Amino acid sequence: MKKEDKKRIIEQISADLQKYENFYLTDIATLNAEKTSILRRECYTEDIKLVVVKNTLLQKAFESLDKNYEELYPVLKGNTAIMFSDVANAPAKLIDKHKADKIPVFKGAYVQESFFIGANTLKDLVNIKSKTELIGDVIGLLQSPAKNVISALQSGGNTIHGVLKTLSERES
Incomplete structure (x- = not known):
């Protein structure tokens, strides 16, 4: 060469x-x-x-x-x-x-x-982990608390609605 x-x-x-x-x-x-x-x-x-x-x-x-x-x-x-x-x-x-x-x-x-x-x-x-995998993990961690709050509010809303409905039916 x-x-x-x-x-x-x-x-x-x-x-x-x-x-x-x-x-x-x-x-x-x-x-x-x-x-x-x-x-x-x-x-x-x-x-x-x-x-x-x-x-x-x-x-x-x-x-x-x-x-x-x-x-x-x-x-x-x-x-x-x-x-x-x-x-x-x-x-x-x-x-x-x-x-x-x-x-x-x-x-x-x-x-x-x-x-x-x-x-x-x-x-x-x-x-x-690659850069994109790490970014995905961070996004998942950041979304997790928000998802928990939304989930709690949604399920809590049904519970509150159920309690109010039961109370309103009792008084009638």
């Missing part, structure tokens, strides 16, 4: 690292063509960008950025594919979905400004 090509690839990887808040490092080397196509389709439907990279070029891309990614250097062995995503847990769920096939193999991740290394951290990543 020519030096210009390497430089262009490093610049592209650096741009993707800056564009996406979250990325996962995986190994998909043992996938055949059919399973690779299936994985790429699933990534596309989940808005995950899957890129196979050379470890040395990825490390140079890391070094070209202001952030310190040294914690991920030990996992840059063998074949490496990067899964870029704006949703923190989307790649983790996809990797977890295929854990029976053991491909893609989780190597490490940079998610919400934290490093996760090793297969034992994948479960934690799957359980991370």
